[in-house]
Amino acid sequence: MNIVLLSGGSGKRLWPLSNQIRSKQFLKLLKNNAGEAESMVQRVFRQIQEAEIIADTVIATGSAQLDSIRGQLGNSVNVVMEPERRDTFPAIALAAAYLVLEKKIAEDEVVLVLPVDPYADLEYFKILPRMEKTVKEGRCNIALMGIRPTYPSEKYGYIIPKKSPAEGACRPVERFQEKPTEALAKSLIEDGALWNGGVFACKLGYILEILKKYISFNEYKDIESQYSKLPKISFDYEVVEKEKAISMVEYSGVWLDLGTWNTLTEVMDSEAIGKVVFDNTCENTHVINELDIPITVMGAKNMVVAASPDGILVADKHQSSYLKPYVDGINQRPMFEERRWGEYKVLDYVVYSDGMSSLTKHLQIKAGKSISYQKHSIRDEIWTIVDGTGDLLIDDHVRNVRRGDVAYITKGQKHAIRATSDLRFIEVQIGEELVESDIEHFEWDWGGY
Numbered sequence: 001m002n003i004v005l006l007s008g009g010s011g012k013r014l015w016p017l018s019n020q021i022r023s024k025q026f027l028k029l030l031k032n033n034a035g036e037a038e039s040m041v042q043r044v045f046r047q048i049q050e051a052e053i054i055a056d057t058v059i060a061t062g063s064a065q066l067d068s069i070r071g072q073l074g075n076s077v078n079v080v081m082e083p084e085r086r087d088t089f090p091a092i093a094l095a096a097a098y099l100v101l102e103k104k105i106a107e108d109e110v111v112l113v114l115p116v117d118p119y120a121d122l123e124y125f126k127i128l129p130r131m132e133k134t135v136k137e138g139r140c141n142i143a144l145m146g147i148r149p150t151y152p153s154e155k156y157g158y159i160i161p162k163k164s165p166a167e168g169a170c171r172p173v174e175r176f177q178e179k180p181t182e183a184l185a186k187s188l189i190e191d192g193a194l195w196n197g198g199v200f201a202c203k204l205g206y207i208l209e210i211l212k213k214y215i216s217f218n219e220y221k222d223i224e225s226q227y228s229k230l231p232k233i234s235f236d237y238e239v240v241e242k243e244k245a246i247s248m249v250e251y252s253g254v255w256l257d258l259g260t261w262n263t264l265t266e267v268m269d270s271e272a273i274g275k276v277v278f279d280n281t282c283e284n285t286h287v288i289n290e291l292d293i294p295i296t297v298m299g300a301k302n303m304v305v306a307a308s309p310d311g312i313l314v315a316d317k318h319q320s321s322y323l324k325p326y327v328d329g330i331n332q333r334p335m336f337e338e339r340r341w342g343e344y345k346v347l348d349y350v351v352y353s354d355g356m357s358s359l360t361k362h363l364q365i366k367a368g369k370s371i372s373y374q375k376h377s378i379r380d381e382i383w384t385i386v387d388g389t390g391d392l393l394i395d396d397h398v399r400n401v402r403r404g405d406v407a408y409i410t411k412g413q414k415h416a417i418r419a420t421s422d423l424r425f426i427e428v429q430i431g432e433e434l435v436e437s438d439i440e441h442f443e444w445d446w447g448g449y
Contacts (some may be wrong), residue, residue, distance in 0.1 A: 001055035001132055001206070002047070002109060004095040005116040006088060007041065007065055015327040016311035017288065019334040020033045021140050024397065025258060026068045026338060027115040031269045040117040040258060040362065042072055051125035059116065060095040070340035078103075083227040089238040090230040096207040101220040101388070107205030110135045113235070114145075114199040117266060121253040131201040131249050140247035142240060143201040146194030148252035152185035155257070157196040157236070157245060159248050162189065173246045176236075187291060192432065194250060210239060254289075261304040261313075261320040263288075284317070290336070309335030309345050341369035342419075347426075359429040365390070370418035373444035376411055379431030383407040388423035391449055392416075393430075398449050418446055 005276055009023040018024045028037040030047060058078045069079055081097045092113055099105040112133045118124065124145075124305070131143040133203065135449055146159045157178045161171040173274065176196065211217075215226040231238065237267070240246065242311060258264045267284040272278065274289030277296040285300040290308040297305060304320050306313045313322065335346040348360040366386075373393065383392075385405045392401045393416040395411065401407070401417070409415045417423070431438075 001053060002105060003053075003055045003057045003128070004092060004099075004110040004111055004113045005041075005059045006055065006198075007043065007061040007069065007116040008085070008088075008091070012022075012304075012324045012327050014261060014264065015323060015330070016182070016308045016313055017290065017306055018283060019310055019336075021064050021334045021337050022068060023028055024264075024301050026065075026072060027274065028267055029264065034175060035269075036354065039072055040119070043072060044116060044118065045077075045122075046123050047122055050127075051122050051130060053125060055112075056099065056105065058095050058098060059090045067337070067339040071338050071342075072347055083224055086227065087232045088179055088235040089233050089409040091431055092105065092228060092235050093207055093211040093230065094227065097211065097217070097223050098205050099219055100208060101223075105204060107208065109204055110201050111204050111207070112199070112201045115197075117258065118197065118199075119254070119256040119258050120251075123253045124251055124255065127249055127251050128199075128201075130170075131199075134247055134249065135201045135203060139170060141173070141206060141245040142243050142247075143170070143345075144240070144246065144248045145181065145199035146171075146248040146250050147195050147197045148250060149185075149189050149193070149195050149257045152182050152189055153195070154444055155184050156177055158188050159196050160173050160191070160193045164183055166337055170247045170249055173248050176241055194248070196236075197251070197255060198236075200235075206253050207239075240398070242357065255361075255433050259308065261315065261323070262317040263321075265304055265317065281433070290352075319414050324393040340364045344427075357431060359430075359434045361427045361429075363425055365417065365419040365423040365425075367421050367423075369417050370446060371418040373414055375414045375442070376431075376438045377440070378411060378433055378438050379429050380407040381415075382412055382428045383409065383417070384426045384428075386424050386426060388419060388421045390420050390423045391418045391446070393418075393444065398402060416444060418449075 007025060014024045017027055025040040028039045030038050030043055032038045058080055061069060061084050066081060080098045082091055082094060096111055100107055112128050112132060116397055127145060131406045134140060134143040144159060159175060159176060160174050162174040164308045180188060214230055216218040217223050235303060256263055268286060271297050272287050276287045276289050276296040277294060282300045283301045285297060285303045287295055287297055287305040289295045295305060295307060302317050304315055304317050337344055342365040344363040346361055351357045385401050385403055385404055389402045392407055395414050
């Protein structure tokens with residue numbers, strides 16, 4: 001089996017914990033079987049294994065999420081990076097081409113495409129082989145997963161199956177309905193409609209033939225170089241809704257879209273994460289605190305409070321689902337990022353009267369990990385080691401560092417650091433312009449050190 005997981009999203013609906021770098025699927029607010037914190041993407045990968053599905057799995061994403069994926073899933077997972085964001089049809093087509101042209105998977109093999117963040121039972125994943133079989137047997141060109149609705153939602157698209165007798169568990173599809181009114185949704189459900197959960201199966205060659213309508217290619221790099229020519233359109237609009245030979249396999253278990261605070265808090269094991277104090281009059285209130293200062297909550301009912309370096313949210317749970325337009329105008333740089341080597345938090349940013357600026361970060365590097373060898377053109381940096389040990393590299397010279405050591409790195413100097421034990425340090429950037437794009441990477445082999 002071949003699986004493509006779509007990882008995108010701007011993270012606005014779970015602000016302030018999520019942002020364009022750390023989208024909702026990377027928030028570690030759930031618990032695994034051992035009671036340890038895990039993210040939505042980690043949960044999905046665990047469930048695929050627990051469902052005993054043997055598959056070549058690829059994550060289709062943008063470059064901004066690569067470090068979060070590597071940090072949470074490791075380096076073994078295959079990642080296809082979009083050269084630029086162009087909606088789900090180009091992303092899926094790129095991933096299908098990767099499987100065929102790079103992984104050498106036959107074009108008549110079936111690929112299953114699903115979101116990277118569904119909250120569902122194991123049965124959800126056990127249905128995937130049934131969808132694969134439906135396509136392999138030639139009963140349709142596309143097989144969809146229809147999810148049994150639990151209420152008349154206005155947020156989801158609907159699949160309306162045909163009234164004709166179905167063959168086994170697979171039913172032919174008559175049409176689709178995008179995000180109806182509540183009244184129409186109720187009528188559709190009474191008539192047998194199911195939610196469209198964005199899960200489908202088809203043959204790899206089927207996708208490549210559609211891709212050839214827009215570009216010519218022989219190798220995978222040909223598609224990457226012409227990616228900007230592909231239309232910005234969803235796979236549903238470009239492919240699914242134009243296909244006549246389409247069927248649906250039903251899933252009737254637990255399925256939630258954890259895209260808003262009111263739905264996410266429904267499945268959280270704890271009402272408080274971080275430094276939180278409740279009084280005994282609070283009811284149905286969740287507080288998630290990523291700051292180092294405490295939050296005290298009194299008399300709150302049906303509320304969610306979320307605090308991170310990016311901001312603070314205080315909202316009624318129902319109203320929190322309408323958050324997105326209120327944070328669309330917040331365009332500040334992310335103040336917290338998870339990287340493959342660890343994570344960093346912005347502590348302070350100041351612009352001075354003479355035009356100079358300073359940016360202060362707290363960085364944590366996991367033992368055995370390192371920051372890439374790099375230099376900056378328009379800023380200086382001061383690193384102060386506050387915990388742990390490591391190897392500091394400046395202009396090809398390596399020295400050991402530990403708590404209390406300070407390094408002064410001027411613009412133009414190449415530098416990197418490797419943690420020999422879990423390492424924490426404070427970085428102060430000083431310059432007229434402090435931007436993440438001010439970086440040039442170099443190769444360095446730590447093997448001899």
